[in-house]
Amino acid sequence: xxxxxxxxxxxxxxxxxxxxxxxxxxxxxxxxxxxxxxxxxxxxxxxxxxxxxxxxxxxxxxxxxxxxxxxxxxxxxxxxxxxxxxxxxxxxxxxxxxxxxxxxxxxxxxxxxxxxxxxxxxxxxxxxxxxxxxxxxxxxxxxxxxxxxxxxxxxxxxxxxxxxxxxxxxxxxxxxxxxxxxxxxxxxxxxxxxxxxxxxxxxxxxxxxxxxxxxxxxxxxxxxxxxxxxxxxxxxxxxxxxxxxxxxxxxxxxxxxxxxxxxxxxxxxxxxxxxxxxxxxxxxxxxxxxxxxxxxxxxxxxxxxxxxxxxxxxxxxxxxxxxxxxxxxxxxxxxxxxxxxxxxxxxxxxxxxxxxxxxxxxxxxxxxxxxxxxxxxxxxxxxxxxxxxxxxxxxxxxxxxxxxxxxxxxxxxxxxxxxxxxxxxxxxxxxxxxxxxxxxxxxxxxxxxxxxxxxxxxxxxxxxxxxxxxxxxxxxxxxxxxxxxxxxxxxxxxxxxxxxxxxxxxxxxxxxxxxxxxxxxxxxxxxxxxxxxxxxxxxxxxxxxxxxxxxxxxxxxxxxxxxxxxxxxxxxxxxxxxxxxxxxxxxxxxxxxxxxxxxxxxxxxxxxxxxxxxxxxxxxxxx
Numbered sequence: 001x002x003x004x005x006x007x008x009x010x011x012x013x014x015x016x017x018x019x020x021x022x023x024x025x026x027x028x029x030x031x032x033x034x035x036x037x038x039x040x041x042x043x044x045x046x047x048x049x050x051x052x053x054x055x056x057x058x059x060x061x062x063x064x065x066x067x068x069x070x071x072x073x074x075x076x077x078x079x080x081x082x083x084x085x086x087x088x089x090x091x092x093x094x095x096x097x098x099x100x101x102x103x104x105x106x107x108x109x110x111x112x113x114x115x116x117x118x119x120x121x122x123x124x125x126x127x128x129x130x131x132x133x134x135x136x137x138x139x140x141x142x143x144x145x146x147x148x149x150x151x152x153x154x155x156x157x158x159x160x161x162x163x164x165x166x167x168x169x170x171x172x173x174x175x176x177x178x179x180x181x182x183x184x185x186x187x188x189x190x191x192x193x194x195x196x197x198x199x200x201x202x203x204x205x206x207x208x209x210x211x212x213x214x215x216x217x218x219x220x221x222x223x224x225x226x227x228x229x230x231x232x233x234x235x236x237x238x239x240x241x242x243x244x245x246x247x248x249x250x251x252x253x254x255x256x257x258x259x260x261x262x263x264x265x266x267x268x269x270x271x272x273x274x275x276x277x278x279x280x281x282x283x284x285x286x287x288x289x290x291x292x293x294x295x296x297x298x299x300x301x302x303x304x305x306x307x308x309x310x311x312x313x314x315x316x317x318x319x320x321x322x323x324x325x326x327x328x329x330x331x332x333x334x335x336x337x338x339x340x341x342x343x344x345x346x347x348x349x350x351x352x353x354x355x356x357x358x359x360x361x362x363x364x365x366x367x368x369x370x371x372x373x374x375x376x377x378x379x380x381x382x383x384x385x386x387x388x389x390x391x392x393x394x395x396x397x398x399x400x401x402x403x404x405x406x407x408x409x410x411x412x413x414x415x416x417x418x419x420x421x422x423x424x425x426x427x428x429x430x431x432x433x434x435x436x437x438x439x440x441x442x443x444x445x446x447x448x449x450x451x452x453x454x455x456x457x458x459x460x461x462x463x464x465x466x467x468x469x470x471x472x473x474x475x476x477x478x479x480x481x482x483x484x485x486x487x488x489x490x491x492x493x494x495x496x497x498x499x500x501x502x503x504x505x506x507x508x509x510x511x512x513x514x515x516x517x518x519x520x521x522x523x524x525x526x527x528x529x530x531x532x533x534x535x536x537x538x539x540x541x542x543x544x545x546x547x548x549x550x551x552x553x554x555x556x557x558x559x560x561x562x563x564x565x566x567x568x569x570x571x572x573x574x575x576x577x578x579x580x581x582x583x584x585x586x587x588x589x590x591x592x593x594x595x596x597x598x599x600x601x602x603x604x605x606x607x608x609x610x611x612x613x614x615x616x617x618x619x620x621x622x623x
Contacts, residue, residue, distance in 0.1 A: 052218055057186050057187065057190055057212055057213075057214060058212055058213035058214060058215055058234070058235065058236040059155060059156075059187070059190060059192065059193060059212060059236060060209065060210030060211055060212055060213070060236035060237055060238050060239060061076055061156060061210060061236070061238040061239065062076055062156070062158065062173070062194075062208050062209065062210065062238075062239045063207065063208040063209075063210065063238065063239030063240045063241045063242060064076075064241045064242075065170055065200060065201075065208075065241070065242050065243075065244065066241060066242070066243045066244065067243075067244055067246050067247060067248040067251075068243070068244065068245050068246060068247055068276070068278075068476060069247070069248070069608075070243065071248045072161060073160070073161070073162060073166050073170055073244070073246075073248065074158060074159070074160055074166075074170055074201070075158075075159050075161070076156035076157065076158060076159060077156065077157060077159045078154065078155075078156060078157075079130065079131060079154070079155050079156055079157035079192075080131075080132040080133070080134065080136075080137035080152075080153075080154060081127060081128075081129050081130040081131070081132060081137075081152075081153045081154075081155065081192065082099075082127070082128040082129040082132070082140060082150055082151070082152060082153060083125040083126065083127060083128065083150070083151045083152075083153045083191060083192075084113065084117070084125060084126040084127075084128045084149050084150055084151075085125055085149050085151060086117055086124075086125075086126065086149070088148055088149040089117075089148065089149035090148070092113075092114065092117055095147060095148070095149060095150070096110050096113065096114075098143075098146060098147060099128070099140075099147060099150065102139055102140055102143050102147075103129060103132070103136050103139065103140060105128075105129075113126060113128060124189055124191070125151075125190075125191050126191060127153075127191040127192060128150065130157075130192070130293070130294065131157060131293050131294075137152065140152065153192060155192045157194075157292060157293060158172070158173045158194060158289075158292040159289065159292070160172070160287075160288045160289050160292070162248065162251075162252065163287050163288070163289065164255070164285035164286055164287050164288075165251055165252050165255045165281075165285070166246070166251060166288075167199075167285045167286050167287070167288045168199065168280070168281075168282040168285060168313040168315065169199055169200060169244070169246065169280050169413065169474070170199050170200050170201060170288065171196060171197065171198030171199020171200055171201040171202055171288065171413075172196075172197055172198060172199070172201060172288035172289075172291040172292055173194035173195060173196055173197060173201050173291070173292050174194060174195070174197040174291050174292070175194065175294075176188045176189075176193060176194070176195050180195075185212075186212070187209075187212045190212075194292065195209065196208065197291070198414075199313075199413055199414070200242065200244070200412060200413065200474075200475075202414055203412050203413060203414040204242055204412065204475075207239065207240045207242065208239040208240065208242060209239050210236060210237050210238045210239035210240075211236065211237040212236050213234040213235045213236035213237070214234045215234075242475065243475070243476040243477070244474055244475060244476060245271070245276035245277050245278065245473060245474055245475065245476050245479070246277065246278060246279065246280065246474070247278045247279065247601075247604065249600075249604055250269060250278050250279045250597070250600060250601050250604055251278075251279045251280075251281065253279075253596070253597060253600040253601075254267045254269060254279040254281045254597045255281045255283065255285070257578075257593040257594075257596045257597050258281055258283040258578070258580070258593060259283060259284075262308070262555070263283060263284070263580065263583075264283055264284060264308040264309070264314070264580075264581045264582075265282075265283055265314065265578065265579045265580040265581050265583065266281060266282045266283070266313075266314035266315035266318055266454040266578070266579055267279060267280075267281045267315070267454065267576065267577065267578040267579075267593070267594070267597060268280050268281075268315055268454050268455050268457075268458035268472075268576070268577050268578075269458070269574055269575070269576050269597055269598075269601055270458050270459070270461075270462045270470065270472055270574065270575045270576075271573065271574060272462055272465055272466050272470070272566070272572050272573055272574060272575055273482050273573075274473070274479040274480065274481070274482050274485070275462065275470040275471050275472050275473055275479055275480075275485070276472075276473055276474075276476075276479050277411065277472050277473065277474050278574070278601060279597065279601075280315050280316070280411075280455070280474070281315060282312070282313045282314040282315045282318075283310075283314075284306070284308050284310040285310055286303055286310045286311060308581075313413070313415060314454065314579075314581070315453070315454045315455055316409075316411065316413060316415065316416040316417065316453055316454075316455050317415055317416055317417045317453065318417070318453060318454065318579075318581075319417050319419050319420070319451040319452065319453055320451065320452065320453075320454075320533050320560050320562070320579055320581075321446055321447050321448070321450060321451060321452075321533040321534065321535075321560070322405075322446040322450060322451075322452045322456075322457060322460075322531060322533070322562070323445070323446040323447065323531030323532055323533040323534070323560070323562055323586070324379045324381075324445060324446055324529060324530060324531040324532065324562075324586070325446060325457055325460075325529045325530070325531035325562050325563070325564045325577075325586075326400075326445070326446030326450065326452075326531075327375075327376060327379065327384050327444075327445065327446065327529065328376065328460075328464060328498035328501060328502060328529060329396075329399050329400060329403050329460065329498075330384050330387050330388060330391070330396065330399075330444050331372055331375075331376060331384075331387065331494075331497055331498055331501060332399065332464075332490050332494040332495065332497065332498050333391055333395055333396065333398075333399035333494075334387040334390060334391055335372075335491075335493065335494045335497055336490055336491050336494045337390075337391060337395060339387070339390040339391060340372060340387055340390075341372075342371060342372045342373065342497055343371060344371060344372070345369040345370060345371050346369070346370060346371075346375070346382065346383050346386055347366075347368065347369050347382075348361055348363075348366040348367040348368060348369075348370055348380050348381075348382035348383060349366040349382070350363065350364050350365055350366035350382070351366075351382065352382050352385045352386070352441075354389075354437060354438055354441060355438075357438055358540075359381075359382075359385050359438070359441050359442070360381070360543065361380060361381040361382045362379065362381055362532065363378075363380075364547075366382065367380045367382070367383075370383055372497060372501065373497070373500055373501050373504055374504070374510075375501070376498070376501025376502065376504060376505065376529070377501060377504030377505050377508055377510060377511045377512070378510060378511070378512060379505075379512050379529075379530060381445050384444045384445050385441040385444055385445065387444055388440050388441050388443060388444020388445075389437070389440060389441060389444070391440075391444075392440060393422070393423050393424060393435055393439070393440045393443060394423055394424070396440070396443050396444065397421050397422070397423040400421045400450070401421060402463075402488065402489055402490070403459070403460040403463055403464075404456050404459035404460050404463065405419060405421045405450075405452050405456055405460065406418055406419060406420065406421035407456070409455060409456075409459065409471065409472050411455075411472065411473070411474040411475075412474055412475050412478075413474070416453070416455070417453055419450075419451045419452045419453055419456055420449055420450065420451040421450065422439075422443070422448070422449035422450060423435070426449075427439075427449075446531065446533075447533075447534060454577045454578070454579050455472060455577075457562070457564050457577035457579075458472070458564070458575055458576065458577035459471075459472055460564065460577075461564040461565065461566055461575040461576070461577060462566070462575040463488050464495060464498050464499065464502070464566075465499070465527070465566040465572040465575050466488075466572065467487060467488050467490070467492065467495050468485045468486065468487055468488060469485060469486045469487070469488050470485065471485075499527055499569070501529075502527035502528055502529050502565070502566075503525065503526075503527045503569055505527070505528050505529055505530060506519075506526055506527065506528045506565065506591075507525055507526070507527075507569075512530045512586075512587045513528055513530050513563065513586070513587045513591040515595065519567050519568070519595060519598060519599060519602075520599055520602070524567065524568055525568060525569035525570065526565060526566065526567035526568060526569050526598065527565055527566050527567070527569050527572075528563060528564060528565030528566075528591065528594070529563070529564050529565070530562070530563055530585070530586035530587045530590065530591055531560075531561075531562030531563065531564075531586045531590075532559045532560070532561065532562070532584070532585050532586050533559055533560035533561075533562055533579075534559055535556075535557065535558070535559060535560065535582070536553075536557045550582075550584040550585075551584075555582050556582060557582075558582040558583070558584055559582070559583075559584055559585065560579055560580070560581055560582060560583065561579065561580040561583030561584050561585055561586045561588070561589035561590040562577075562578070562579045562580075562586045562590050563576075563577070563578050563586050563590035563591040563593075563594040564576065564577045564578075564594075565591075565594055565595075565598060566598075567598045567602060568602070573601075573602065573605060574598055574601045574602065574605075576594045576597050576598050576601075577594075578590050578593055578594040578597070580593070
C-alpha cells in the first residue's frame, strides 16, 4: 500500500513538472505569435510583399548620331533575346536541353551559359540568346511554361546603316568590360547593356547613354511577371542625340575613292568657312555592326591579323612624311624671312652637294634654272634644299607649328597623333646628338624626322587657302564663328606665293598633277601639291646603276603617295588631303582620288544651296 502511495506521488510530481513546462511553452509560443502577427505584422507583411514584387530595370534608348543634315549615322533597332534568371533554375542542364530543342543552341554556347551561371550565382540575369528573329522568339514564348527561369527580353541593338563608311569616326558599342561593371550601377551590369568602345561612341558615351528607369511588377511563385504596376514606374530618359559636321554622301564618296584591292590610306576634307570636317576616312575599314551584335573570335582575329590594319584610324593617328606637300611652308617661311626672292632662279642639275654628301632631286637630270613658282609647280627638290639651308631648322620648326604640324587636334575621337616637328633641342633630348645640316636639307622637302597626319595636312592646306588659323572640328556647334577665326601669322604676299605655286601644280601643263580643263572638266581653277613619301634609303650604288621602280619593290618598301589641294582657286570652299600608303607617286595615285573628292563635295554644296533656296533641304529625322 505504501508503495502505491509512492508511485502516485511521483506521478503527481511529474504531471506538475510537464504540465508547467507545457503551459510555459504554450505561453511563449503565444507571445511569439502575438509578436509576429500583431506587433511586427507590418514588417513581415512588407517582407512578404517583397517576395511577390520585383523591380525591372528600364534600359534607356541610346542617343542617335547624325550627320550635318540630321541624317542617321547610328541608331537603335528592336532586338529580341532571352534572359536566364539563375534564382529560378533548379536543373540548368535539363533546362538547356529543353531550350535547345526549340532554338539552335551550340555546345559552346551552353558551356558559356554554365560558366556564367557558376560564376554569377543567383545575382544577375544571364543572356542566353540575342538578335533573334521573330519566328524563333515567338516559338520560345509558346513554350515558356516548360522553361522555368527563361524570360523573353525585348530591347534594342545599335545599328550603323552606313556600315564601314563611318567606322573609324563613330566607332562602335560593345559589352561592358568586367572590370568596369564590377562595383558599377545596375545599368552597367544589365546583360543587354552596351557602352561606347571606340570613336565618338566612346568619347561621348555618357551623353549618348541616357538614364535608366524602373518598373515594379508582380510575380508568381515561379518568378514570372503576372502584371505590371504602371503607377509605380520611373521612366528611362533617352540619351542625347549627337550631330556631327560630316556629310553622309561626301564621306561615302571619299571612302569609295580610297577603296580597292590592297588599297590602304586616309583622306580628310575640311569646309573652309569655319573648319568643319566634312569627310574623315581611313581604309580599309570594318563593319561596326559586327561589334555591336557581338563579333566572332574568328572575325576579330582576321581584323587584327590584316597587314593593312583596318582597325587603325590612319586619318588622325597615322604618321607619314609630308614629303613635297611641305614645300609651300618652306616657300612662305623663306619669303617672310627675306631669304627668297620669287624672281631668283636656282640651277637644278639633279643634285646638290653638302660636304662629302650628295642630296638628289627626284628628277635625275634636274630641272634647270627654276624660280619659286616653277620650283613649286615641278616640285624641284634642289630648290628647296637651298631654301632649307638658308632658313635653318629652327625657322622651319617654327613655321611648321604655325601650319598645324606637331599638334593633336581634338575632334572628340579620344585618339590621334601629334606627329613630329624636329629641331636641334629635340634631337639632343632624343638621341643626345647634335643636329646635322644635312638633316635640315632633308626637312626642306618634308622628309627625315618630320612626320604628320593626314588631318594635319588638311589643316595646313586650309590655312594656306584662307590665310586664317583654321582649327578642325567634328561635332556640330563646336566651331568658332568665321569672323572670330584669327589671321595666320604670315604675310599676304607669302600666302599668295604658295597659292600661285600650288595653282601651277594642277593648272599648268608643266605641273606635276596637271589636269586639262580644270578640276571639273569645265575649266574650274584649283590648287594642289603632290608628295611622294620615301620610306626606304636609296644606296649610292643603286643611284649609280638604276633606282628600282616602286612596282619592283615589296609593298612595304614602296613610297607613300600624297596630295593636298583646295578648290575653287578663287573663293575656296574646301581643302583636302589624301594618302595612299605605299601607293607610289602622288601624281598618279593620290591626286586623281583627291580630285574626285573635291569635285563631289563642290557638287553637293551646289545642290545643298539649291535645295535651301527651294525650301527642300533635309530636316531632322524623327526618333
